[in-house]
Each structure stands twice: as C-alpha cells, then as structure tokens.
Amino acid sequence: MKKESLTQRLTAHESGRLDRFLHAHIGGSRSQVGQLIKKGFVKAGGKTVTKTGYSVSPSEVIEYTIPKEPEYLRGEVDFDVPVIFEDDDILIINKPSGIVVHPAPSVKEATLVDWLRAKGVNLSTISGEERHGIVHRLDKETSGAMVVAKNNRAHEMLSRQLQDKSMGRYYIAVVDYPLKASGTIEGAIGRNPANRLKMGIVSGGKAAKTRFEKLLQSETGPFELIAAKLFTGRTHQIRVHLASLGRHIVGDSLYGFKSGKGKIDRILLHAFVLYLKHPTTGEPMQFVADIPESMKKTVESYFEKEKLDEILDPCTLLRRFDDDCKRVRPEGRNPGSTEGQERPAQS
Structure with missing residues (x-):
C-alpha cells in the first residue's frame, strides 16, 4: 500500500513557465520538478498539466501533489559490493x-x-x-x-x-x-x-x-x-x-x-x-x-x-x-x- 500523498495549492502572482514557478516555490532540482509535472502530479486551474513549459497566468491556482513511494518488503542486506x-x-x-x-x-x-x-x-x-x-x-x-x-x-x-x-x-x-x-x-x-x-x-x-x-x-x-x-x-x-x-x-x-x-x-x-x-x-x-x-x-x-x-x-x-x-x-x-x-x- 502507498502512504498518503501530500497535496498543496499555490496562487500565481505573475505569468511565467510552470516548471520555473514550481521550482521557485517548492525547491528541489529542476529535474525533479519536471518529473512531477510530466507524471501528472500538477494541476493548473483544476486541470492536469503535463508540459513543463505551460504558461501560468496571474491569479491561476496551481495544485501539486508530492507522491509517496510504496514501501517495499526487502530482506536483510547480507552482501557486500567491491x-x-x-x-x-x-x-x-x-x-x-x-x-x-x-x-x-x-x-x-x-x-x-x-x-x-x-x-x-x-x-x-x-x-x-x-x-x-x-x-x-x-x-x-x-x-x-x-x-x-x-x-x-x-x-x-x-x-x-x-x-x-x-x-x-x-x-x-x-x-x-x-x-x-x-x-x-x-x-x-x-x-x-x-x-x-x-x-x-x-x-x-x-x-x-x-x-x-x-x-x-x-x-x-x-x-x-x-x-x-x-x-x-x-x-x-x-x-x-x-x-x-x-x-x-x-x-x-x-x-x-x-x-x-x-x-x-x-x-x-x-x-x-x-x-x-x-x-x-x-x-x-x-x-x-x-x-x-x-x-x-x-x-x-x-x-x-x-x-x-x-x-x-x-x-x-x-x-x-x-x-x-x-x-x-x-x-x-x-x-x-x-x-x-x-x-x-x-x-
């Protein structure tokens, strides 16, 4: 089972690229933000957006979800690696x-x-x-x-x-x-x-x-x-x-x-x-x-x-x-x- 995901909402105050807007507000790397968008975890104006270059409008509500990865059942680490x-x-x-x-x-x-x-x-x-x-x-x-x-x-x-x-x-x-x-x-x-x-x-x-x-x-x-x-x-x-x-x-x-x-x-x-x-x-x-x-x-x-x-x-x-x-x-x-x-x- 997956843990609960974290969803947040932001309001844009000026126009600009979606990936740059999110990067400025939530941190992380640009690659991580880009993957978040491409995998469908970001909405703009209530609609899912998958293009990193999407143009955000002033006053537009941006909703993003940070997914929690599933917990995998694994055995004990009983090996070494050169x-x-x-x-x-x-x-x-x-x-x-x-x-x-x-x-x-x-x-x-x-x-x-x-x-x-x-x-x-x-x-x-x-x-x-x-x-x-x-x-x-x-x-x-x-x-x-x-x-x-x-x-x-x-x-x-x-x-x-x-x-x-x-x-x-x-x-x-x-x-x-x-x-x-x-x-x-x-x-x-x-x-x-x-x-x-x-x-x-x-x-x-x-x-x-x-x-x-x-x-x-x-x-x-x-x-x-x-x-x-x-x-x-x-x-x-x-x-x-x-x-x-x-x-x-x-x-x-x-x-x-x-x-x-x-x-x-x-x-x-x-x-x-x-x-x-x-x-x-x-x-x-x-x-x-x-x-x-x-x-x-x-x-x-x-x-x-x-x-x-x-x-x-x-x-x-x-x-x-x-x-x-x-x-x-x-x-x-x-x-x-x-x-x-x-x-x-x-x-």
Missing part, C-alpha cells in the same frame, strides 16, 4: 551477479540501493526514492562497473553524458557459438509480444545499436569470447541483438538455453570497462571492474589463461574499438583525488 573509486561526487562499484539494482514491487530481497543506504553513502534524489543515486543500471544477472551519483548536480551531469554518449561501458561475454564477423548491429528493441519477460527486435521499438568484437575462440568447444559496446541503453540490448544473430550468452536461460543443474549458475556477461567525464572536473576517466570469481573460473575453463590475460588487457580491448585508453583505473585503486577517500575492494 568499490573501485569514490570521491565527493561519484562512487564506482563492481556490482556482483545476482543483485537487483533498485527496489520494485516484485523484488523481495535487498537491493544495491539498500546496500548503499546501509553503508551511509550520500545519494542523489533525482530518480525518486527507490532509485536514489542510480544513473544507469545492470540486469540482476549481469555483473560489472556502475557509477552511483552522490548528489543531484553530479547526477544531472552524468545523465547528460548518457545522452551525448560521453559515458558508456564495454562488456565482455562468452557466447555459445562464434560470431561470423565483428560488426555493428542496429535493430529497434521493444517488448516481445509473445513473451512479456523478454525484449525483441520489433516494429515500433526504440532505436538500438551495438558493436560486437570477436576476441578469442575456445579450443575445447564452440564457445567464443566477445566484447560489446553499447551506443544506446535498451533493456537486454546485448542479449537481444545477439539472439537476432542466432547467438546466445552462455548461462542465459531467458534468451538462450538452460545450462543444466550444477553447471553454470550465472550469465557470462560482465561490464568490464566504464568511461565517463568527472561531473565536477570534466576529466576523462576510465575504470576496470575485475571479472568476479563466479565468472572467471568458468571462462578460464574454456580459454587458455595466457591468451585471456593478453586479450583482456583494457587498453588492448579499447583499441579494438578504435577508442583511446586514458588512465584506466583498475579495481580498488584511487587515482589520487585530493577530495576522494579510497575504499578498498571487498570480496
């Missing part, structure tokens, strides 16, 4: 597989957001109560690098980077059969009409673009290690685009095949390198999220370790995409920020 880097604005983590990023009605266990709160990490509030600090996400089964915003200004700057593609990630995965060639896949993604749990390339979906690079073929089976770079951020994007090629990530029982009891207990997909510009200094930064043991042992059983170490050098990987390698930060090392305080990676 921290790669931290300062006053951002926290870079290596999310383990099996952890949900933020609460939802269907999620009963503790989430990454719960862990952040339990650790006392300051978090941005732009995305709403249940998504504090979350700028981008990873699926529950996927591990790897994520950035968490510790204040609203940092969150806004990072969100802009997502839009202009100056922030992103490089993924590594093991697929069940080699790709025919490296290359780029474009296919609009939307909900699969035949299975609501899955996404698919569908008419009317949102534009999606992924580049795949062949890295290393297994000598013990049909498996291949690949890398992927996303140019858009659609749900299950890598998995959907691979499925369109007749390929599937090992351990992916939703889009691929069940691995059988006692064999592979996670999807072999990992966000390996994260790149962004620091929200305050503008410095280009790159971070490496070490492959977790739950995935590493399986990958090493398919490929020779020496070849893996060579192919998974971060700079070598980035050059395959013709991208620059700038001061890559390996997990657990702080680059020496005068404001940041290093938190050692924890297992």
Whole structure:
C-alpha cells in the first residue's frame, strides 16, 4: 500500500513557465520538478498539466501533489559490493551477479540501493526514492562497473553524458557459438509480444545499436569470447541483438538455453570497462571492474589463461574499438583525488 500523498495549492502572482514557478516555490532540482509535472502530479486551474513549459497566468491556482513511494518488503542486506573509486561526487562499484539494482514491487530481497543506504553513502534524489543515486543500471544477472551519483548536480551531469554518449561501458561475454564477423548491429528493441519477460527486435521499438568484437575462440568447444559496446541503453540490448544473430550468452536461460543443474549458475556477461567525464572536473576517466570469481573460473575453463590475460588487457580491448585508453583505473585503486577517500575492494 502507498502512504498518503501530500497535496498543496499555490496562487500565481505573475505569468511565467510552470516548471520555473514550481521550482521557485517548492525547491528541489529542476529535474525533479519536471518529473512531477510530466507524471501528472500538477494541476493548473483544476486541470492536469503535463508540459513543463505551460504558461501560468496571474491569479491561476496551481495544485501539486508530492507522491509517496510504496514501501517495499526487502530482506536483510547480507552482501557486500567491491568499490573501485569514490570521491565527493561519484562512487564506482563492481556490482556482483545476482543483485537487483533498485527496489520494485516484485523484488523481495535487498537491493544495491539498500546496500548503499546501509553503508551511509550520500545519494542523489533525482530518480525518486527507490532509485536514489542510480544513473544507469545492470540486469540482476549481469555483473560489472556502475557509477552511483552522490548528489543531484553530479547526477544531472552524468545523465547528460548518457545522452551525448560521453559515458558508456564495454562488456565482455562468452557466447555459445562464434560470431561470423565483428560488426555493428542496429535493430529497434521493444517488448516481445509473445513473451512479456523478454525484449525483441520489433516494429515500433526504440532505436538500438551495438558493436560486437570477436576476441578469442575456445579450443575445447564452440564457445567464443566477445566484447560489446553499447551506443544506446535498451533493456537486454546485448542479449537481444545477439539472439537476432542466432547467438546466445552462455548461462542465459531467458534468451538462450538452460545450462543444466550444477553447471553454470550465472550469465557470462560482465561490464568490464566504464568511461565517463568527472561531473565536477570534466576529466576523462576510465575504470576496470575485475571479472568476479563466479565468472572467471568458468571462462578460464574454456580459454587458455595466457591468451585471456593478453586479450583482456583494457587498453588492448579499447583499441579494438578504435577508442583511446586514458588512465584506466583498475579495481580498488584511487587515482589520487585530493577530495576522494579510497575504499578498498571487498570480496
């Protein structure tokens, strides 16, 4: 059940934009006010208004409602998360597989957001109560690098980077059969009409673009290690685009095949390198999220370790995409920020 919502009424004394009027009277960030309007929680003259640029007239009554988020039932936070880097604005983590990023009605266990709160990490509030600090996400089964915003200004700057593609990630995965060639896949993604749990390339979906690079073929089976770079951020994007090629990530029982009891207990997909510009200094930064043991042992059983170490050098990987390698930060090392305080990676 939701808690009671808070409704307030204001009278405008001069004309102007609705979002500016509300921002001046109720505070918060412009993004928060804009979301309040777009989601239908604001009325002008008794009618719901969803356009932030709506022109308010003098003496017009503006009514707004601050919704209370539902209280979700979650379990105890019984896990830890490796921290790669931290300062006053951002926290870079290596999310383990099996952890949900933020609460939802269907999620009963503790989430990454719960862990952040339990650790006392300051978090941005732009995305709403249940998504504090979350700028981008990873699926529950996927591990790897994520950035968490510790204040609203940092969150806004990072969100802009997502839009202009100056922030992103490089993924590594093991697929069940080699790709025919490296290359780029474009296919609009939307909900699969035949299975609501899955996404698919569908008419009317949102534009999606992924580049795949062949890295290393297994000598013990049909498996291949690949890398992927996303140019858009659609749900299950890598998995959907691979499925369109007749390929599937090992351990992916939703889009691929069940691995059988006692064999592979996670999807072999990992966000390996994260790149962004620091929200305050503008410095280009790159971070490496070490492959977790739950995935590493399986990958090493398919490929020779020496070849893996060579192919998974971060700079070598980035050059395959013709991208620059700038001061890559390996997990657990702080680059020496005068404001940041290093938190050692924890297992």
